[in-house]
Amino acid sequence: MLVVGPNGAGKTNLLESLHVGTQGFSPRTRNDANLIRFGREGARIALHGNRAGSLVELNVVLQVGAAKRASLNGARLQAAEQLRGEVATLVFTPDRLVVVKGGPAARRAYFDRALGRGTPTQAALPAEYGAALAQRNASLRGISLGYSTREALRPWTERVADLGAKLVAARRDAIAALEPLFAARAGELGLxxxxxxxxxxxxxAESLEARLERDLDRGATGAGPHLDDVEILAGARDLRTFGSQG
Structure with a gap:
C-alpha cells in the first residue's frame, strides 16, 4: 500500500498510529500526551487483521493524565508494550539513520531490541545487565568515598561478569542470524x-578484578558489553563513515 497526500494531511500520523496500535508505543515520542489531538481528552486506535487464518483485534486507548490501555482480542493487557510480542512491525524514518551514523550506544540499543524480538526469553537480558552494572558502579564510587568495601563489591562483579557473558553470547547469536538477511536486502539495493x-x-570476574584499580579511579566499569559496538560494513568500508544517506 502506498500512502500519498499533501503536507499536513496526516500521512505520518497514520503510520504512527499503526505503530502504536501494534507495538504499544510511538516511534517518535515517549510522551503519550503528544499522541492525542490538540483540544481532545483522549484517543483510540483500533486495528483488525488476520494472522495465520485467525482474526486479530488490537485496541489502544489514550487519555490525558492516565496510563494507556491496550487489549488483544478483547483481553486487557497488563502493559500496552506487550503488543510488541504479538505483532511484528518495522518502522523506518529518517532519524533511524542514527543506527548507522550515530555512536555505538544507538547500535547497541537497536540490536538489543532485535535480540529481544528474535528471542523473547532473552528480551530482559540487556536491562538486567544494565541494572547489575549500575549497582557495581555505585559500589565502586562507594569504595572511593569510604562508605563501601571491596568485599561488598565482589557479588556485583560476579553478577556483571555472568550477565555480561550471557549478553555477549546472545548478541553474537542474534547478529549471526540477522547478517545473511541484512546482506541479502542490502544486495537488492545495490550494496x-x-x-x-x-x-x-x-x-x-577475573578480568574485571584485574582492572579493579582503574575502575576505582574512574568510578565506573571500564570493560564489558555496555561499551561494545556493531560494525555495519560494505566490504572493507565502514558505512558509518562512507555510507550514502540517500
Missing part, C-alpha cells in the same frame, strides 16, 4: 558485500 560485525570479549 554489495554488506556485513554486520560484532567483535567482543566476554567479561569474566
Amino acid at each position: 554489495a558485500d554488506a556485513a554486520l560485525r560484532y567483535e567482543a570479549d566476554s567479561p569474566s
Whole structure:
C-alpha cells in the first residue's frame, strides 16, 4: 500500500498510529500526551487483521493524565508494550539513520531490541545487565568515598561478569542470524558485500578484578558489553563513515 497526500494531511500520523496500535508505543515520542489531538481528552486506535487464518483485534486507548490501555482480542493487557510480542512491525524514518551514523550506544540499543524480538526469553537480558552494572558502579564510587568495601563489591562483579557473558553470547547469536538477511536486502539495493560485525570479549570476574584499580579511579566499569559496538560494513568500508544517506 502506498500512502500519498499533501503536507499536513496526516500521512505520518497514520503510520504512527499503526505503530502504536501494534507495538504499544510511538516511534517518535515517549510522551503519550503528544499522541492525542490538540483540544481532545483522549484517543483510540483500533486495528483488525488476520494472522495465520485467525482474526486479530488490537485496541489502544489514550487519555490525558492516565496510563494507556491496550487489549488483544478483547483481553486487557497488563502493559500496552506487550503488543510488541504479538505483532511484528518495522518502522523506518529518517532519524533511524542514527543506527548507522550515530555512536555505538544507538547500535547497541537497536540490536538489543532485535535480540529481544528474535528471542523473547532473552528480551530482559540487556536491562538486567544494565541494572547489575549500575549497582557495581555505585559500589565502586562507594569504595572511593569510604562508605563501601571491596568485599561488598565482589557479588556485583560476579553478577556483571555472568550477565555480561550471557549478553555477549546472545548478541553474537542474534547478529549471526540477522547478517545473511541484512546482506541479502542490502544486495537488492545495490550494496554489495554488506556485513554486520560484532567483535567482543566476554567479561569474566577475573578480568574485571584485574582492572579493579582503574575502575576505582574512574568510578565506573571500564570493560564489558555496555561499551561494545556493531560494525555495519560494505566490504572493507565502514558505512558509518562512507555510507550514502540517500
